[in-house]
Amino acid sequence: MAEWLCSGLQIRQARFDSGLRLQQAVRPVDSKNMTTTATPISQDSAPVALTGMLGVRIFLAFASGYFLSYALRAVNAAIAPLLASDLNLSNSALGWFSSAYFLAFGIMQIPVGIWLDRYGARRTESALLLIAALGSLLIAVGQSLWILFLGRILIGIGVSACLMASYSYFRRCYRADQQARLVMCMLVAGTGGALVAAQPALLLAEALGWRHVFSLATVLLLISALLVFFLTGDYDRQTTTQNTATEDSTSFISLCLHRTMLRAIPPSILIIGGFVALQTLWVGPWLTQALKMTAEQASQILLYLNATILASYLVMGILSPWLVKLGASLFKQSAAALLWLALCFTALPLWQAQASWILWPMIALAVPAMFLLQTQTALEFPSKVAGRVLTTLNLMIFAGTFIVQWGLGLITDLFVARGYDRTQALTHALLCLAALQWCSLLWFWIKTPHGSNRT
Numbered sequence: 001m002a003e004w005l006c007s008g009l010q011i012r013q014a015r016f017d018s019g020l021r022l023q024q025a026v027r028p029v030d031s032k033n034m035t036t037t038a039t040p041i042s043q044d045s046a047p048v049a050l051t052g053m054l055g056v057r058i059f060l061a062f063a064s065g066y067f068l069s070y071a072l073r074a075v076n077a078a079i080a081p082l083l084a085s086d087l088n089l090s091n092s093a094l095g096w097f098s099s100a101y102f103l104a105f106g107i108m109q110i111p112v113g114i115w116l117d118r119y120g121a122r123r124t125e126s127a128l129l130l131i132a133a134l135g136s137l138l139i140a141v142g143q144s145l146w147i148l149f150l151g152r153i154l155i156g157i158g159v160s161a162c163l164m165a166s167y168s169y170f171r172r173c174y175r176a177d178q179q180a181r182l183v184m185c186m187l188v189a190g191t192g193g194a195l196v197a198a199q200p201a202l203l204l205a206e207a208l209g210w211r212h213v214f215s216l217a218t219v220l221l222l223i224s225a226l227l228v229f230f231l232t233g234d235y236d237r238q239t240t241t242q243n244t245a246t247e248d249s250t251s252f253i254s255l256c257l258h259r260t261m262l263r264a265i266p267p268s269i270l271i272i273g274g275f276v277a278l279q280t281l282w283v284g285p286w287l288t289q290a291l292k293m294t295a296e297q298a299s300q301i302l303l304y305l306n307a308t309i310l311a312s313y314l315v316m317g318i319l320s321p322w323l324v325k326l327g328a329s330l331f332k333q334s335a336a337a338l339l340w341l342a343l344c345f346t347a348l349p350l351w352q353a354q355a356s357w358i359l360w361p362m363i364a365l366a367v368p369a370m371f372l373l374q375t376q377t378a379l380e381f382p383s384k385v386a387g388r389v390l391t392t393l394n395l396m397i398f399a400g401t402f403i404v405q406w407g408l409g410l411i412t413d414l415f416v417a418r419g420y421d422r423t424q425a426l427t428h429a430l431l432c433l434a435a436l437q438w439c440s441l442l443w444f445w446i447k448t449p450h451g452s453n454r455t
Contacts (some may be wrong), residue, residue: 013422023041030223032410055174058235061227062166063189068220069159071201073101074135076200078302079210080284083296086210089143091285091422095409098281099402100149106157106398110160110252112252113391114292120237121165123230129225132158133218140214163190164391172236184317187368191310192388194279202295231282255392264377264446265396266440267338272370272391273400274433275341275363279305281405283360286430290352290423301357308364330376331448337369338444352423404433409439 076083076098084094115124135154142148163186170182205213255261278286283305287298323333344363351359378389408429415425 028075030177035419039267039317044211047371049319058173058232059166061224061231062121062125062162062169063186064163064224064227065129065159065164066186067189067193067196068132068224069162069193070190071197072132072159073197073219074194074302074306075197075201075213077284078299079205079213080197080281081288082202082205082210083130087148089145090409091412091416091426092406092409093145094285095281095406097145097149097152098404099277100152100158102276102398102402104153105160106395106402107399108157108160109164109391109395112164113388114371117163120234121169122232122234122236124163126164126229128161129221129228130156130158133221133225134158136221138219140211140218164394168170169232171234184313185189185293187313188310191306191313194220194306195303195310198306199296199299202299247273252388252392255388259447260377260380261392263444264373264393267444268373268393268396269400269403270433270437270440271338272373273343273346273397273402274345274404274437275367276397276401277408279406280401282408282426285452286348286356286426287428290349291354291357293357301360304357305360305364308361309367312365312368320369320372330372333369334373334376335444338441340366340375341370342434345430345437346434349427349434352427359415408433 080094080098083089083097089097112124113129132155135151135156138151138154138169142151166186167183172180175251201213204216256265260403283302284295284298287293290297293301321332324330340364344359344366348356348359360400374390374393377393381389408426410421411429411432412425415428416422420428
């Protein structure tokens with residue numbers, strides 16, 4: 001990994017080359033609201049070239065934060081039965097407690113983007129990881145549900161920069177031809193965190209108690225904060241120009257109302273956000289309640305799910321450029337993934353045989369292509385707003401995760417109150433989600449602008 005990550009790494013040209021290639025690739029969609037004029041990047045602002053193990057240690061420091069971020073995002077799915085039993089939580093309370101992470105995470109996306117530009121990735125991420133450590137500590141020692149809820153919110157705030165900080169740092173400090181591999185390796189690190197948060201986390205929680213899982217997470221978050229602060233450096237700040245968001249008239253609201261964003265927002269909320277909501281919470285209760293699995297069996301399925309996602313990331317990193325050469329554009333790849341997910345989410349509540357657990361690894365096959373929707377949408381905007389496009393879609397995904405996680409719990413409790421048992425209630429809730437996903441997919445196709453198939 002050191003060879004491709006660091007060999008011949010030249011910071012002096014990285015920012016300039018990256019900006020030039022993106023500007024050439026971007027096709028504006030609305031010349032009235034968005035322009036393609038970009039502020040030239042000065043080559044004189046670039047620092048000394050990074051060589052040797054420096055690039056490796058920078059990558060590993062950022063990867064440690066994203067590993068923990070994804071582990072804490074997904075751990076509630078594995079230990080949900082223990083949480084519900086120990087804290088006497090209803091479905092809606094469990095959904096509210098778990099989704100607090102995504103609510104806080106999503107709200108933080110806008111300020112995180114500003115802080116990354118103003119203070120750099122090192123300061124921003126290391127400071128926020130300290131907040132995450134405090135949140136994990138509150139969950140480890142808190143007794144009331146509101147203290148645990150506050151801890152979950154602080155964790156969401158604290159890890160909100162883990163992926164975007166690394167992306168912005170890589171974009172500014174590494175060559176353009178290294179970006180895809182760096183991004184793919186970060187996603188692999190995150191999926192590794194999800195793997196650890198499945199059966200290993202459950203085994204540890206059963207052996208020591210779920211509170212000790214969060215005690216360990218507190219220590220690891222502190223270590224990660226120190227790694228990011230002391231090992232990465234401020235190379236990204238040395239390549240950052242003095243441009244700020246106030247220099248561009250494009251507001252968050254006008255960006256959300258743009259026709260291209262309006263096309264992408266509903267599937268981002270309901271399909272992508274819906275998948276993350278199920279992966280990080282409701283897959284556990286579904287396997288134990290609907291398919292009558294034990295907690296250990298459910299954690300094994302989670303392990304298979306996350307392992308398939310990890311393998312899919314690796315395969316898609318090789319396969320996607322090849323598909324583009326064959327004529328399958330990013331739009332076609334992402335659209336096919338959204339369709340596949342909608343089909344699988346519809347089959348999920350309708351097929352409740354013991355063998356239906358296979359649907360989860362099948363869903364995982366489309367996850368990498370699903371996230372291409374963000375990349376494909378960003379390519380339809382001028383490069384100077386690409387960062388805000390990605391951040392806005394990230395916000396929508398996590399808002400959708402919060403809405404679906406909490407909403408499924410509320411709908412399930414409503415059906416229980418009307419006399420249905422828990423399995424029937426959760427089944428009807430998932431059918432409601434599937435119906436909304438098909439509506440968002442129909443909206444996506446209707447609102448697709450002419451020419452999107454080229455990206």
